[in-house]
Amino acid sequence: MKRNATAVWNGSLKEGGGKLTTQSKLIENAQYSFKSRFEQGIGTNPEELVAAAHAGCFTMQLSAYIGEEGFEIDSIETKCEIDLVDGTIITSHLTVTAKVKGISDDVFQQQVTKAEKNCPVSKVLNAAISTAATLV
Incomplete structure (x- = not known):
């Protein structure tokens, strides 16, 4: 399976801007810029998209x-926080809250650790990955 996305950039780094489009067109011509990446501008940025990909994949x-393991899942919610320092994504922190019928916290935490190490996006990131998981 292959997936793709396209980025188009016009102009200089600080004054220019770009548009991102995914193969599915769910994201189509989404604005991104220097301000949306490094300041507080309108639009998305690559790190936000990596965070969405990591949260979804995990x-x-x-x-x-x-x-x-045979457990019934009511819900799993994951927030991913990406930390970009000096041009490098250095960490990806996953905060997980889940409702799972009949699972013990020990078994849940084991599965969280296993997923953290084995989801495809975790495998591609060259960053420290951590999780904080709560079973409710």
Whole structure:
């Protein structure tokens, strides 16, 4: 399986701007700029999109692992925070809250750790990855 996205940039780094479009067109001509990346401008940025990809990928992987253990999932919510320092993504922190019927916290935490290490986006990131998971 291959997926793609396209970026178009016009102008200089600080004064210019770009548009991002995904293959599915769910994101189409989404604005991004120097200000939306490094300041407080309108639009998205690559780090925000990496955070969305990591949160989504991890959550699906965790769901698969919990399901394999035979537990019924009510919900899993994951927030991902990406830290960009000096042009490098140095950390990706996942904050997870889940409602899973009958699972112990020990088993849940084991599945969280397994998903953190094995989701495809975790594998591609060259950053320190951490999680804080709460079972409710």
